[in-house]
Amino acid sequence: MSDIVVVGAGQAGASLVARLRKGGFEGRITLIGEETAPPYQRPPLSKAYLMGDLELERLYLRPLQFYEETGVDLRLGAHVEAIDREARRVRVGGQDVPYDTLVLTTGSAPRRLPAAIGGNLDGVHVVRGLADADAMAPRFAEGARVLIVGGGYIGLEAAAVAAKRGLKVTLVEMSERILQRVAAPETSDFFRDLHSAHGVDIREGVGLERLLGEGRVTGARLSDGSELDVDFVIVGVGIAPGTALAEEAGLTIDNGIAVDAEGRTSDPAIWAAGDCASFPYRGARLRLESVPNAIDMAECVADNILGAGHAYVPQPWFWSDQYDVKLQIAGLSAGYDRIVTRPATGAHAASFWYFQGSKLLAVDAMNEPRAYMVGKRLIDAGRSPAPEAVADPKVELKSLLA
Incomplete structure (x- = not known):
């Protein structure tokens, strides 16, 4: 039986411990968070919660009893002061917590x-x-x-x-x-x-x-x-990955905590996931700041801790709510050289399709859920429709999948 310690009780940390239990891990899990609230959703903070339309308890990712029922030692309001890699311990509030496997889900902080x-x-x-x-x-x-x-x-x-x-x-x-x-x-x-x-x-x-x-x-x-x-x-001038603890422990940092394709850091006993981690992607390193990435990467790391051996392959998507407009983004637009506009189907609606040559990279869809869904399916499958077909209102969106 082994001890897994997870530092960072945000979306990635909460997703990771739930996946470990779902995957059959029966050892000790300790989840450590600096905030006094249990793991919660962050996107509504600047929208529904700030508007007063969402109660605090509805922010929580899981009720507190989940952690008790699954045997996760949830330590809130706790600051991890240091990692002792040689002894495999983290220092929290003047006490040492031993680990066999350590996972850093330390997120990011606003500039x-x-x-x-x-x-x-x-x-x-x-x-x-x-x-x-x-x-x-x-x-x-x-x-x-x-x-x-x-x-x-x-x-x-x-x-x-x-x-x-x-x-x-x-x-x-x-x-x-x-x-x-x-x-x-x-x-x-x-x-x-x-x-x-x-x-x-x-x-x-x-x-x-x-x-x-x-x-x-x-x-x-x-x-x-x-x-x-x-x-x-x-x-709102951007965020910086939470790398201070990893840096002090001597782990490799490269636009975040550098991990391999499976999520291991430069210390094989330490893993990382979410906003704080950069991973190999198309010959370079990528770090994504999004809820979907935090969940997907954390679950992949949890599976790999249990021996799955899967490389993390992101399928990026994002969203933003402003007034009566829901923006949905599929893919990564870096490197685009052409924008194709799809005719809107209603008021306050639009979709812009990013191409690099003939390759579809990303879609921004404002109040156009069908454009988003079709674009995401194409991007996830590595397929690209003809730009002329995207721009033609007589061409049904669904036909782009054919």
Whole structure:
């Protein structure tokens, strides 16, 4: 019988321990999390939970009794201070917890604004954990002025919630367009128009010079010289993988904790999965920040700990909810050289298909679930329809699968 210790009680950690038990592992499992809440969903924090439409208990991935019934030692509010690889122990709260197998599912942390430009002022928030959402929720009062720094999906989702609650929203993005790092100009245009129609003031190609205020944020000076009066600020400028513990233990780091195709780190007794881990993919290394990847990779690692020997092959998909629009993304768009637009089937709808030459790489589908489902099936199967067929409204979507 062996001891498995899992550090990080988020989506990946919770998925991994459940899979171990489902796979028949009967040894001791210890799941350690820094937060005091049991493993919970994070995507609703910037949407339904922040809107007050979702109760706390409904965030939980599994009820607390699941961990008791399956014999998982769930340790919450616990900080892992160090890994002793030679003795195979982790130090938690001054005590040593032994392991035969250690899994790091340490996730990621939001990037914060430097203190030198006001990032430590009261009223400056990030959206990552339950405590973040709880701290900013009381500020979402009608008429309040909020500045959102960063035009990625987190920033846009927060802007949508704020606008729906009647706040005055200004969003600044220092790149030339919102979503520039992750989406085509067509998708950026779609969401810019959507937010503008809801009264959001989007300023692209404009950065934040500094926040203003004594102790509490009261304003912002932007890179174009303009100043804004603000009541609070939401920062959405990306996340960084949780690698500190692995680095201190001397594990190989390469855009996250580097693992092999099965999920092992440079120490064969230690594995990693989720946001924190980078894995081999098409001759390079890839790290994905998404719930589906956290679940799929964690379950693959759990299977491999039990001896399956399967290489992790991602089938990437993502989503975002803004106003009455559900964006669904299939595939990875990096390297595209052509965008094909499929005629929309309704209001506030569109789908953009990313091609590299004749190869389909990804699909962005806004309120177009059939386009998303067809695109995902094609991408997962490694098949590519003719771009001309995608663009032709007379060609049935389903026929692209033939």
